[in-house]
Every structure is written in C-alpha cells, then in structure tokens.
Amino acid sequence: MELNTELPEWNAQGVKPPQSKLDAGWQEGDKPPAQWHNWFFHQTYESLKEIVEKSISAEQLDTHITDTTNPHAVTKAQVGLSNVDNVKQASKAEYDAFYDQFADHVNDIVSHTLFIDATANGNEYSVHLPMPSLPDGLSLALKVDADSTGAVTLKLTNEPAKPIKNGNGTDVILSAGGVYPVRFSAVDDVFYLQGENAAEQVKRHADKTDNPHGVTKAQVGLGNVTNVRQASEVEFNNHVSDYVNHTPYASATGTNNYAVTLNPAPVR
Numbered sequence: 367m368e369l370n371t372e373l374p375e376w377n378a379q380g381v382k383p384p385q386s387k388l389d390a391g392w393q394e395g396d397k398p399p400a401q402w403h404n405w406f407f408h409q410t411y412e413s414l415k416e417i418v419e420k421s422i423s424a425e426q427l428d429t430h431i432t433d434t435t436n437p438h439a440v441t442k443a444q445v446g447l448s449n450v451d452n453v454k455q456a457s458k459a460e461y462d463a464f465y466d467q468f469a470d471h472v473n474d475i476v477s478h479t480l481f482i483d484a485t486a487n488g489n490e491y492s493v494h495l496p497m498p499s500l501p502d503g504l505s506l507a508l509k510v511d512a513d514s515t516g517a518v519t520l521k522l523t524n525e526p527a528k529p530i531k532n533g534n535g536t537d538v539i540l541s542a543g544g545v546y547p548v549r550f551s552a553v554d555d556v557f558y559l560q561g562e563n564a565a566e567q568v569k570r571h572a573d574k575t576d577n578p579h580g581v582t583k584a585q586v587g588l589g590n591v592t593n594v595r596q597a598s599e600v601e602f603n604n605h606v607s608d609y610v611n612h613t614p615y616a617s618a619t620g621t622n623n624y625a626v627t628l629n630p631a632p633v634r
Contacts, residue, residue: 373418376411380404479505479547486512496523502552507545513578514540520557530557
C-alpha cells in the first residue's frame with residue numbers, strides 16, 4: 367500500500383524502558399533517557415512500516431473482489447455438489463423430450479419382462495396388474511408363494527384367469543419361492559412358460575426333499591404316534607424286569623416252603 371506522506375524513519379533502536387515505567391508513564395519532573403526515546407521512535411517506525419508492507423491497496427482489494435477465477439480454491443463439496451459429475455447437463459426441453467420417450471420405454475411390458483409377486487389360491491395365481499386388456503406378448507416373471515398341485519392359471523387384476531402351459535401344451539409345475547418367466551399368447555389365450563420344458567420341471571419337482579405334497583403322518587400309517595423319542599426294545603425289557611423299582615405280582619406254590627417264578631428274570 368502506498369502512503370501519501372513519507373514514513374517517519376527512525377533506525378536507532380534505543381533501549382526499552384522497564385515495565386514499571388511502561389505501566390506508570392511519564393511523571394512530572396521526569397527526564398527520560400535518550401535511549402528510551404530512541405526505542406519509542408524506532409518501535410513506532412517499525413510498526414508503521416509493517417502496516418504499510420502487509421496492507422493491500424484499494425486497487426488490489428478491488429482486483430480481488432472482482433476476481434472470478436476461484437481465488438479461494440472453493441471445491442464442489444463446499445458448495446454442496448460433491449456427488450455431481452462434471453458432465454454436460456441436458457436442457458429442460460431435452461429432458462422433457464427424453465423423459466416422454468423413457469417413460470414409454472419403461473412402461474413397455476411387452477418388450478420388457480416385469481418381475482411381480484404371484485399369490486396362490488389353490489392352483490390359481492393372482493397378480494396385481496391393472497390393465498385395460500392383455501397385450502399379445504406380455505412378459506412376466508412370476509415369483510410364486512406356494513406349490514402347484516394341478517393345472518395352473520394366472521389371473522391379472524381386471525382379467526379372467528388364463529392357463530399357464532409349457533410350450534408343448536402340457537401343465538406346468540410351480541414350486542414355492544420359484545421365479546417363472548411367462549409370455550402371453552393372444553392367439554391361444556394362454557400364458558406359456560419360457561425357457562423350461564416339462565421334463566425339466568418334473569425332474570426339479572422329483573428332486574425336492576422338503577415334502578412338497580404335504581404328506582401327513584396319518585397318510586403314512588402313523589396317525590397315533592406322537593413326535594417323541596421311542597425307547598429301544600432292550601431299554602423296554604430292562605425296565606419291565608426291574609423288580610427293585612417295580613413290585614411284581616406272582617403266584618407262590620408249595621407247603622411251608624413257597625416257590626415263585628419270575629419271568630423275565632430280574633435285573634440286578
């Protein structure tokens with residue numbers, strides 16, 4: 367920063383007064399040493415010089431204020447855009463045009479396979495998909511919640527139930543938790559299972575070991591059996607012949623000397 371007046375230069379460093387004098391100041395009748403005066407003038411000069419050297423001019427300040435080259439190195443995170451990539455953004459008109467096309471593309475469930483949960487009621491599986499009509503080629507990926515036990519149908523919200531068949535017209539077999547891609551044929555009025563033939567379905571079903579038909583104990587002739595651990599024959603016989611914990615009933619024969627026969631023999 368430039369000054370309009372000359373800086374009062376004073377190079378004689380002098381001697382700093384003691385702290386007591388700095389605190390008390392000049393008193394009437396004081397005759398301060400010249401070195402004290404030199405110290406005060408030199409410190410004043412050095413302080414003013416430091417202010418001048420470290421200050422900026424009005425022009426420099428204006429230049430900084432009008433600087434649009436990010437002089438403080440502000441980052442995108444500091445302005446709340448840390449997740450934004452430095453790529454060209456679409457205009458509003460471009461976005462609107464794209465969004466219309468994109469929405470049409472997303473909603474095209476003929477070209478795309480829609481993943482959807484199918485809820486079983488017997489062998490009729492229902493999905494919530496309101497549609498004014500069933501378009502030919504409609505493709506769905508059905509996640510079913512129960513095993514099928516016969517001919518399977520699929521019901522959309524506003525449509526009557528339609529059969530689900532293999533490509534050769536045979537019945538499909540669905541298993542709980544499975545996902546099955548099907549496509550609607552308007553000509554046949556049928557949903558056809560995609561990518562899996564009947565033989566593959568039968569093998570997958572045959573390989574299941576989790577009681578897929580829900581067989582009960584009564585159906586295998588054990589309706590009266592409770593689900594508890596059974597004693598072995600040896601354990602049972604040992605229990606029966608334990609005459610310490612049991613009191614056996616037996617007939618005694620003879621005169622004065624009576625004899626009894628225990629069968630089975632006692633366990634000792």
